[in-house]
Amino acid sequence: MFNFAFSSISEAIIMESQNGQNHGLYVWSVFGIVFGTLIITFFIYRIKIGNLSKKIK
Amino acid sequence: MIKKFIHQFASPKTYLMQVDKAYSYIFLTSLIIYLVAIFWGLFLTPEDFVQGNSYRIIYLHVPASFISQSLYLGMAFASAIFLIWKVKLSAYLVRSIAPIGAITTFIALVSGSIWGIPTWGTWWVWDARIISTLILFIMYLGLISLHDSFTNNEKADKFLAILVLVGSVNIPIIKMSVEWWSTLHQTASITISDKPAIDTLMLYPLFASVIGFSGLVLCLVLLSSKLQILNRERNKSWVKKYV
Numbered sequence: 297m298f299n300f301a302f303s304s305i306s307e308a309i310i311m312e313s314q315n316g317q318n319h320g321l322y323v324w325s326v327f328g329i330v331f332g333t334l335i336i337t338f339f340i341y342r343i344k345i346g347n348l349s350k351k352i353k
Numbered sequence: 354m355i356k357k358f359i360h361q362f363a364s365p366k367t368y369l370m371q372v373d374k375a376y377s378y379i380f381l382t383s384l385i386i387y388l389v390a391i392f393w394g395l396f397l398t399p400e401d402f403v404q405g406n407s408y409r410i411i412y413l414h415v416p417a418s419f420i421s422q423s424l425y426l427g428m429a430f431a432s433a434i435f436l437i438w439k440v441k442l443s444a445y446l447v448r449s450i451a452p453i454g455a456i457t458t459f460i461a462l463v464s465g466s467i468w469g470i471p472t473w474g475t476w477w478v479w480d481a482r483i484i485s486t487l488i489l490f491i492m493y494l495g496l497i498s499l500h501d502s503f504t505n506n507e508k509a510d511k512f513l514a515i516l517v518l519v520g521s522v523n524i525p526i527i528k529m530s531v532e533w534w535s536t537l538h539q540t541a542s543i544t545i546s547d548k549p550a551i552d553t554l555m556l557y558p559l560f561a562s563v564i565g566f567s568g569l570v571l572c573l574v575l576l577s578s579k580l581q582i583l584n585r586e587r588n589k590s591w592v593k594k595y596v
Contacts, residue, residue, distance in 0.1 A: 311406035311409070314405060317471060322467050325467055330413045333456060334573075337573055338572075338573065342576070345579060352587050352593060
């Protein structure tokens with residue numbers, strides 16, 4: 297159940313499938329978009345709350 | 354009795370105190386669960402026989418898609434409470450959830466489009482599931498614009514709540530779109546009544562990713578609601594003491 301699906305880091309990045317297509321580009325793009333969006337959103341809210349708190353003070 | 358209970362525990366001040374207490378625990382737990390789930394899904398699950406490795410996008414796309422619809426249901430529930438019992442906190446929550454809903458719907462649409470390239474051969478098709486999700490995204494943006502276009506906040510809250518309830522008709526349409534119409538988007542792999550059409554090796558990390566992502570999005574809602582409360586209650590003496 298917990299065996300690695302890839303034998304090396306480069307394989308995990310490229311994610312070559314049995315049909316010969318490399319799917320790494322799609323998977324890692326989505327990964328970047330999801331994590332990037334989450335991090336930026338957290339960051340923006342933190343800054344906005346900080347700025348508003350300063351204004352109220 | 355319900356009204357008294359809601360008003361007692363739904364004051365913005367009490368809510369903020371509870372948020373501050375719970376936030377770090379929810380954030381850390383969710384982050385750990387989500388990171389483990391993503392690692393599990395991207396590196397430990399076997400390749401799919403039909404879709405190859407592109408199916409691994411499921412661990413990023415499905416949680417976003419699920420949450421984008423759940424957030425709207427949350428908004429509809431809060432809108433109903435606001436309209437029935439005039440609970441101010443509910444109105445703040447409706448406005449706070451909208452931008453987070455827009456962000457998660459955006460993630461669902463973009464991740465779905467990218468997944469479409471290797472599986473469908475195209476990044477976009479005008480099928481019922483995708484159109485209804487696009488409508489959800491536009492609705493979130495519309496609700497934010499509508500609220501911000503009012504100078505009177507009380508009026509804005511009321512209009513927003515009514516419009517959210519009217520728009521909630523889109524949620525069952527999104528859910529059932531793959532059953533009612535012939536779509537390129539696949540039908541649901543996990544239903545309450547039937548055995549999941551997905552292998553347990555792939556299913557467990559999917560559940561974990563949904564739980565982890567939901568927790569992180571909940572944290573964003575908490576931050577967004579904190580910002581909304583501080584902004585709307587800025588002239589109250591307790592807010593000045595709080596900051």
